[in-house]
């Protein structure tokens with residue numbers, strides 16, 4: 080079941096993301112990062128256990144980012160990732176966001192939702208200023224994709 084994250088979810092969210100970060104599939108997050116963005120997160124629980132997370136962060140007047148998508152390996156392939164992305168896209172629409180982007184190692188997954196690869200300089204400068212704090216800056220290898228919301 081998908082819900083918005085609560086404060087008590089923060090450590091489990093971090094654990095799930097950082098387990099993938101250790102395998103170089105995601106970028107690592109500090110607990111401060113998680114608390115600061117907690118209200119952006121959706122979580123998926125299976126029998127009370129947190130098994131999936133995804134966040135929608137507002138970037139600009141018409142732009143938001145889908146970030147930190149992760150589903151525990153044992154629960155992958157069951158449509159949980161899809162549900163989480165769709166929850167973020169539905170919220171984006173409700174908020175009046177015109178364009179959603181993501182920076183990802185799995186462009187193929189996001190193409191299923193209508194995202195298309197875009198040039199880095201088509202996204203506002205602000206997006207890249209956040210990258211300066213990332214341990215993988217400047218060569219993270221993430222691919223930028225975006226989708227217009229109708």
Ligand SMILES: CC(C)(COP(=O)(O)OP(=O)(O)OC[C@H]1O[C@@H](n2cnc3c(N)ncnc32)[C@H](O)[C@@H]1OP(=O)(O)O)[C@@H](O)C(=O)NCCC(=O)NCCS
Nearest residue numbers: 099148149150155156157158159160161183184185187188
């Ligand atoms: C990628 C990830 C979120 C997918 O979650 P999931 O719950 O297994 O995905 P779903 O079951 O909802 O799959 C939805 C669709 O995407 C496809 N898909 C799943 N993983 C994919 C991948 N890595 N690459 C391409 N397509 C993928 C599925 O085949 C399915 O296609 P279909 O609708 O045509 O049947 C999950 O495998 C994961 O957490 N991976 C490690 C972390 C990661 O890479 N996160 C992305 C951050 S950039």
